[in-house]
Amino acid sequence: MSVLTRDEAQTRSRLLDVHHYAIDLDLTRGDETFDSRTVIRFTVRGDTDSTDTFVEVKPAELRAVTLDGEPLDPAALDENRLALKNLAPGEHELRVDAAMRYSRTGEGMHRFTDPSDGETYVYTQLFLDDVQRVYAAFDQPDLKAVFDLSVTAPEGWTVLANGVTEHTGDGRWKAATTPLISTYLVAVAAGPWHSVRTEHRGLPFGIHCRRSLAPHLDADADELFEVTRACFDRYHEKFDEPYPFDSYDQAFVPEFNAGAMENPGLVTFRDEFVFRSAVTDTQRQTRAMVVAHEMAHMWFGDLVTLRWWDDIWLNESFAEYMGYQTTAEATRFTDTWTDFGVTRKPWGYDADQRPSTHPVAPENVRDTASALLNFDGISYAKGASALRQLVAWLGEKDFLAGINIHFERHKFANASLADFIDSLAAATDRDVHAWADAWLRTTGVDVLVPSVSGENGSRALTVRRTGERPHRIAVGLYDQNPDHEGRLTPRERLDIDVPQAEPRPIGKLPALVVLNDGDLSYAKIRFDADSFRTVRESLSGLPDPLTRAVVWNALRDAVRDGELPAATYLDIARAHLPHETDLALVDGVLAFAAGQVADRYVTAEQRPAALHTLADLCRDLIRRTEDGDHPGLRLIAVRHRIATTAHPDTIAAWLADGTVPGGPELDPELRWRILTRLAVLGATDEAAIAAELANDPSATGQEGAARCRAALPDAEAKARAWEAMFASDDLSNYLFTATAQGFWQPEQADLVRGYVPRYYTEAVALGARRGPAMADAAGRWAFPAHAVDADTLRLGQECLADADPIPALRRKLTDQLDDLARALRVREANTD
Numbered sequence: 001m002s003v004l005t006r007d008e009a010q011t012r013s014r015l016l017d018v019h020h021y022a023i024d025l026d027l028t029r030g031d032e033t034f035d036s037r038t039v040i041r042f043t044v045r046g047d048t049d050s051t052d053t054f055v056e057v058k059p060a061e062l063r064a065v066t067l068d069g070e071p072l073d074p075a076a077l078d079e080n081r082l083a084l085k086n087l088a089p090g091e092h093e094l095r096v097d098a099a100m101r102y103s104r105t106g107e108g109m110h111r112f113t114d115p116s117d118g119e120t121y122v123y124t125q126l127f128l129d130d131v132q133r134v135y136a137a138f139d140q141p142d143l144k145a146v147f148d149l150s151v152t153a154p155e156g157w158t159v160l161a162n163g164v165t166e167h168t169g170d171g172r173w174k175a176a177t178t179p180l181i182s183t184y185l186v187a188v189a190a191g192p193w194h195s196v197r198t199e200h201r202g203l204p205f206g207i208h209c210r211r212s213l214a215p216h217l218d219a220d221a222d223e224l225f226e227v228t229r230a231c232f233d234r235y236h237e238k239f240d241e242p243y244p245f246d247s248y249d250q251a252f253v254p255e256f257n258a259g260a261m262e263n264p265g266l267v268t269f270r271d272e273f274v275f276r277s278a279v280t281d282t283q284r285q286t287r288a289m290v291v292a293h294e295m296a297h298m299w300f301g302d303l304v305t306l307r308w309w310d311d312i313w314l315n316e317s318f319a320e321y322m323g324y325q326t327t328a329e330a331t332r333f334t335d336t337w338t339d340f341g342v343t344r345k346p347w348g349y350d351a352d353q354r355p356s357t358h359p360v361a362p363e364n365v366r367d368t369a370s371a372l373l374n375f376d377g378i379s380y381a382k383g384a385s386a387l388r389q390l391v392a393w394l395g396e397k398d399f400l401a402g403i404n405i406h407f408e409r410h411k412f413a414n415a416s417l418a419d420f421i422d423s424l425a426a427a428t429d430r431d432v433h434a435w436a437d438a439w440l441r442t443t444g445v446d447v448l449v450p451s452v453s454g455e456n457g458s459r460a461l462t463v464r465r466t467g468e469r470p471h472r473i474a475v476g477l478y479d480q481n482p483d484h485e486g487r488l489t490p491r492e493r494l495d496i497d498v499p500q501a502e503p504r505p506i507g508k509l510p511a512l513v514v515l516n517d518g519d520l521s522y523a524k525i526r527f528d529a530d531s532f533r534t535v536r537e538s539l540s541g542l543p544d545p546l547t548r549a550v551v552w553n554a555l556r557d558a559v560r561d562g563e564l565p566a567a568t569y570l571d572i573a574r575a576h577l578p579h580e581t582d583l584a585l586v587d588g589v590l591a592f593a594a595g596q597v598a599d600r601y602v603t604a605e606q607r608p609a610a611l612h613t614l615a616d617l618c619r620d621l622i623r624r625t626e627d628g629d630h631p632g633l634r635l636i637a638v639r640h641r642i643a644t645t646a647h648p649d650t651i652a653a654w655l656a657d658g659t660v661p662g663g664p665e666l667d668p669e670l671r672w673r674i675l676t677r678l679a680v681l682g683a684t685d686e687a688a689i690a691a692e693l694a695n696d697p698s699a700t701g702q703e704g705a706a707r708c709r710a711a712l713p714d715a716e717a718k719a720r721a722w723e724a725m726f727a728s729d730d731l732s733n734y735l736f737t738a739t740a741q742g743f744w745q746p747e748q749a750d751l752v753r754g755y756v757p758r759y760y761t762e763a764v765a766l767g768a769r770r771g772p773a774m775a776d777a778a779g780r781w782a783f784p785a786h787a788v789d790a791d792t793l794r795l796g797q798e799c800l801a802d803a804d805p806i807p808a809l810r811r812k813l814t815d816q817l818d819d820l821a822r823a824l825r826v827r828e829a830n831t832d
Contacts, residue, residue, distance in 0.1 A: 002079045003367040004056075004129065006308055009140040012053055016138060017043040018145040021183075023135045026152040027122060027190055028171065033060050033099045034109060034122075038136045040094045040145075050086040056129075057082060057136035059098035066095045080132050096136035104732040105773045106257035108133025109188075112732075114254070116212035116698045121191030123253045123268060125261060128309065129368045131183045141182040142307045142414040149175040153190045160189040160208060162265045164247050176246055178264065180412040182305050187263030189251045196221045200229050201236075203243070209252040209274050212698065216276045217252070223284070224250070224291070227331050231292045234330035235299070235322075238400055241407040244303045250291070254699060255734045257773055260290050262297030262319070269294075276700070277669035280632035282583040285333040292330075293323030304407060307414040309371030313360045313440070314420060316375070317383025320344070324384065335582070340384070341519045341549035342588035346556060348381030349524065352445050354818045356811055360386055361417045361440040372772060373811045385522035386439045392520040393435065393472045394428055401427035438469050446471070446523040448498065450513045450531070452506070460503035463496060463515060467523070471498040476517030476547060477510040480538070487541040488534070493517055511538070519550050524557045536568075540576035545585060552589055559601065560822060562829030566601040569593065570613045578620040583632045586621070590614065590640045598644070599746055600788050600823040601830070607746060614644040626662050635664060642673050648683035668696045672704030679711040680745045686712070703738035710742030713751055718743065722755060725782060726762040729770060733777060740781035749786060756784045756792055760799035763809060772808035779812020788823045796820070 019041045026035035036059075044051060062074040067084060076083060084094070102111035102122065107130045113120045124134055131139045151159045151173045159165050162185070163176030178186075194214035197206045207224055209217045217224075228250070236242065245265040256270035273287045300322070301315035324336045351357060358374060360383045365371045391399050402424035406415065409423060417440065424432045446467025454460050461475065475494040481487040488511065496504060512534040515525040527535060535551055542548050555572060558564035573593050580586050598610040621637035624630075638660055645651055655674045659665045666674070675692055678684040686709070693705040710721035721739050724731055731739065744752060763782060767775030784792060796817040799805065805813060 002081055003369040004140060005367045006310075006365065009142070009308060012138065012140065013142050015045060015051060015053055016143060017045060018138055018143045019043065020146050020148070021135070021137070021186075022148045022150075023186070024150045024152075025134075025188065027157075028152055028154055029099070031102070031111070033101050036096075036098050036100045036135050038094075038096045040096075040136070040138070041091065042094070042138070043091050044087045044089050046089050048089070050088050052083065052085045053087065053138075054081045054083050055094060055096070055136055056080050056132040056139045057096060057098060058100075058132040060101040061099040062096075063099065064095075064097040068092055082136075094136070098136065100134060103133065104255075105770060106255055106733045107771065107773050110253075110255060112254040112699075114210055114212050114699060115702055116210075119192050119211055121189075121193075121210060121254060123189040123191075123251065123256075124187050124263075125257065125268070126184045126186060127258075127261060128184060128372050131186070134188075135186075137183045139183050141184065141305050141309070144180040144182050144305065144412070144414070146180060147178045147186055149186070149188065151175075151188060151190060156192050157190050158193045158195065158208075160187075160193070160206075160249055160251055160266050162187055162245065162263060164204065179244060181264055181302065185262070185264055185302060185305075187261075187266040187268065189253060189266065189268060193251070196225075198225055200225075200232060200248075204247045204249075205229075206247070206249040207252070208249065209271055210254060213252070213271060213274045213276065216274050220275065224287075227288045227291050227327075228295070230330040231295050231326050234326050235295060238326075238403075239299055239407060240404045241299065241303065241411060243298060244411070245298065248295075250294075255732055257733060257776075260294045262294045262301055262315075264298060264302040267294040276698075277667035278631075278635055278664055280583050280587070280635055281333075282339060282587060282632065285327070285336060285339060285584075288331050288333050289323045289327045289336055289339075292326045293319045296322035296326065299407060303412065304410045305414050307416045308365065309368065309374070310362050310365035311416050312371065312374055313379050313383045314415065314417065316379045317360060317387055320380045320384035321387040335545060335584070337519060338545045338549045338582055339584035339588075340381075341546060342552060342584050344377075344381040345385060345519070345522075346381075346553060346592075347377035348383075348385060348522070349377075349445055349553075349557065350560075350819075351377035351815075352382055352443060354815050356814050356818075357443045359441050359443055361436070363441065369772075369807045373807060382522060388519075389439065389472065389521045390435065394424070394430060394432070398428040398430075399424070402432075435470075442468065447526065448473070448515045448523045449526045450475075450515055450528050452509060452513065452528055452530070453503065457508045459506050459509050461494075461496075461506045461513065462503045463498050463500060465498050465523075469523075471516075471521045471523060472496075473498060473516045473521045473523075474518045475504075476512075476514040477506055478512040478514065478534070478542065480511045480534075481541070484541075486538050488512060488538050488543070490543065512542075514547055514550060516550055517547055519546055524561075525550065525554045526558070526563075527554065536572060536575075539572065540579040545582035548580070548582070548585055549588075552585060556592055559597065560826065562826050565830050566597045566610075566826065567606075567830070569597060570610055574613050574617050577617055578624060581630075581633070583636060586633060587636050590618075590636070594640065594644055596823075599786060601826045603827060604746070604749065608646060611644045611646050615641060615646070618644065622660075622662075628663065631664070638664065638670070639673060642670075642677050645677060646681075648678050648681045652678060652683060668698075668700065668704075671696070672701070672708070675704070676708050676711055676742065679708045679742070680713070680747055682713045684708070684712075686717075699734070703734055706735050706738040707742035710739045711745060713745075713748050715751065718752060718755070722758075725778075726766055733773060736774065737777050737781045740777070743782070744784050744786050746786040752784070753787075756787050757795055759784055760795055760803065760813075763813075764799065764803045764805045767806045767809040772806065775806055775809035776812060779809050779816060783812070783816045785816065785820070788820060788827065790824070793817060793820050793824065 022039040024037040058080045065072040159173035161175035193208040252271035260269040296319040300318040328336045406423035451462045477491040478488040618641035625634035763778045
C-alpha cells in the first residue's frame with residue numbers, strides 16, 4: 001500500500017477544500033466483507049484550467065466510481081490510490097461504491113465473534129491511515145469535513161457513532177451530522193451491545209460492552225460515570241471552550257490494539273477495562289486515567305487537530321499530562337503521578353536512550369509509515385514529562401491561559417507546534433520559544449548528579465548536569481529520624497534551577513539528597529555516596545510515595561546503565577518492598593525485578609537465586625497482608641508469587657483448592673495465571689488446559705488456553721504454536737499475542753533454541769503479509785527476549801541489514817536488539 005508523504009499532503013491541502021462526506025455502510029453482507037458507499041463533496045482551489053490529485057481507498061472490490069456524474073474506471077485503482085484527473089476549479093462530487101474486508105487485526109473495521117455466546121460485534125479503528133479500509137477519503141488530518149453516516153445492521157444490533165444515532169427501521173441507523181473533524185476520527189461500533197445510559201449537563205452519556213460482560217460493566221457503572229462526570233466538569237473549569245460534540249459514549253470493545261481511541265463522541269477502549277476478575281485500586285486508577293486522557297483529546301486532537309503527523313505530541317503528550325493531572329485533581333485517585341513515575345516515565349526514559357529516539361516534536365516526519373513509529377514512550381511519557389516541567393517553569397495560570405488562546409484560535413481546525421508556542425507566548429513574558437527548542441526539538445536523557453561540599457554545618461550543594469536542557473527541580477534534603485530507626489524526616493525542599501549560578505548552601509550534611517524530588521522534571525538522577533548508603537538502609541522510610549518512586553527509578557536507571565549490580569537491586573527490593581504501602585510502587589518494582597533483572601540481566605546460572613529472592617519477598621508480602629486490610633497489596637503479591645515460583649507444588653495446591661490460603665479465592669484471571677506457570681514448569685497438560693477452557697470459554701479463556709498450550713515444554717506443542725503464529729493467518733491479534741507470550745520461556749531455552757534464527761525470517765514474512773499491527777505484535781511479543789546472547793544479537797542485526805522488514809517491524813526489532821545489547825552490557829558489568 002502506498003504511504004502518503006508529507007509533501008503530497010501539503011500539495012493536496014493547498015489544492016482542495018473538502019466540505020462533506022456521506023458514508024453508507026451495510027454490515028449485513030456476510031462474515032468477510034461489508035459494503036461501503038461514500039459521497040464526497042469538495043472544492044478545487046486555484047485559477048488553473050485543470051489539475052490532478054487522488055483519493056485513497058483499499059477495497060476488497062471496487063465496484064463503481066463516478067466523478068461529477070461521469071464514471072471512472074475501477075481498474076485504474078493503483079494499490080490504494082485512485083487518480084482524479086483534469087479537475088477544474090470549483091465544486092465537485094465523488095461517489096465510490098466498494099466492498100471492504102473485515103479485519104481480525106484491530107485495523108479498519110474489526111469483526112469479533114464472542115465465544116461465550118456466539119454474538120458478533122464490529123468496530124472501527126481508523127487511526128492513522130486505516131480510514132481507507134472502511135471508506136474512500138482524502139485521508140490526511142488537515143482536510144477536515146462534516147460527516148453524515150448511515151449504517152445497515154442486523155436486527156437486534158445497536159449502532160454507535162460520533163453523534164447521537166437513530167434507528168429508522170429495517171436495520172437502518174442514522175447518526176447526527178458531525179462538526180468539522182478529521183477523517184481518522186470517524187467511528188462506528190455495532191453489535192448487540194449492553195448499554196448503560198445517563199445524562200450530564202444536558203448531554204447523553206453512555207457506556208457499552210459485549211453482552212457477556214454485562215454483569216461486570218453494571219458492577220462498575222457507578223464508578224465509571226462518577227469518573228466521567230468529574231473529569232468532564234474539571235475540564236470545563238480549565239478550558240473556556242465547551243465540549244464540542246453532541247454526546248459522550250464510551251464503548252469497551254474486544255481485541256483492541258491500543259488502550260483507547262479518542263473518536264469524538266465515541267471513545268473506544270480495550271474491554272479488559274471491564275474487569276471480570278479482582279483488580280487492584282491502581283488498576284482502577286489506570287482506567288480512570290485513561291478515561292481522563294481520552295476526554296482531554298476531545299479538545300487536544302479533536303477540536304484542534306495536528307496539521308501533520310510530526311505534531312502527534314500535540315495530541316498525545318497533552319492528553320497524557322492532562323489525564324494524570326485531572327484524575328489527581330478531580331477523582332478519588334489522588335496519587336496518579338506516583339504511578340506515572342514508576343510505570344509510564346521509564347517507558348519514556350527507555351525509548352529516549354535507543355537509536356530510534358526522536359524529539360518530542362520531530363521536524364521531519366516524511367510519511368505516514370514513519371509517523372506510525374512515533375507513537376511511543378517519547379510522544380506519550382516524555383512529552384507529558386516535558387509539559388509537567390513547563391508548568392513548573394511557566395506556572396499553571398499562564399499555561400492554561402495559553403491553552404485557551406490556542407483553542408480559540410484553532411477550534412475545528414488544525415495547528416502545529418509553532419501555532420501552540422505562539423499561543424503560549426501570548427500568555428507569558430517568558431521565552432517559550434527557547435524552552436521549546438531545548439525540550440521539544442532535542443533527544444536523549446540528561447543526567448543530574450549531586451555534589452555536597454564544605455564542612456560540618458556549612459555544606460553546599462552543587463548539581464552537575466550531563467546534557468543541555470534547563471531544569472527547574474526540587475531537591476529534597478532528608479535526615480534520619482532519631483525516634484524511629486529507619487525513618488527519614490524531610491528537612492527542606494529546595495527549588496533549584498539547573499544549571500546553577502553558584503552552589504546552594506544547605507547547612508549540615510543531610511542523610512539523603514534526592515534530586516528532582518516531586519518528579520517535576522525529566523532526567524536520570526544519581527546519588528552521592530552518603531545518600532546511596534541511606535537509600536540502601538532506609539528507602540522504605542521515606543514518607544512520600546512519589547519521592548520513593550523517584551528513588552526506585554534512579555536505582556532502575558543505575559542497573560540498566562551497568563552502574564548498580566543487579567544483585568544489589570534485588571537486595572534493596574528484598575529489604576524494603578515488604579514494607580511498601582503504595583500499590584503502584586510494589587507492582588512496578590516487582591515487574592522490573594522479575595521481567596528484566598531476573599529474566600535478562602542475570603545469567604541463567606544466577607536466575608534461580610534471583611527468583612528465590614523474589615519469591616521470598618512475595619511470601620513476606622502475603623504474610624503481611626493476612627489480616628485482610630490490604631487486599632490490593634495481597635493480590636499483587638499473589639500474582640508475582642505465581643510468576644516467580646520455581647517449584648509447582650504450592651501453586652498447584654492453590655489451583656486444586658480454588659483459593660490461596662487466607663484468600664483470595666481464585667477467579668478466572670488467577671486460575672489462568674497459575675495454569676500458565678504450571679505449563680512452563682511442565683506440571684500440567686493438555687487435558688487440564690482443555691478442562692479449564694470448558695469452565696471459562698470466554699474470549700479471555702481462549703487467550704489463556706492459547707498461552708498455556710504455547711508454554712508447554714513439549715516439542716510438539718511448540719511446533720503447533722509456531723505454526724499457528726507464523727504459518728497461518730488465522731489467529732486474531734489477541735490470540736497471536738497470547739500464543740507469543742507463552743512460547744518463549746527462560747526455563748525452556750534449550751527446547752526453543754532452534755526457533756531463534758527462524759524468528760527473524762518468519763517475522764519479516766508475517767509483517768509483509770499481515771501489515772503493521774501484526775508486525776508490531778510480532779516484534780513486541782514474539783521476539784525471543786529471553787535469548788540474551790551474542791548470536792541472537794548478530795542474527796537480528798543481519799535481519800535489519802538484509803531482510804528489509806516493513807517499517808513497523810524494523811522499528812520494533814531495532815528497539816529489541818538495543819535492549820538485548822544493553823542486557824549483554826549489564827551482564828558484563830555485573831561480572832567485572
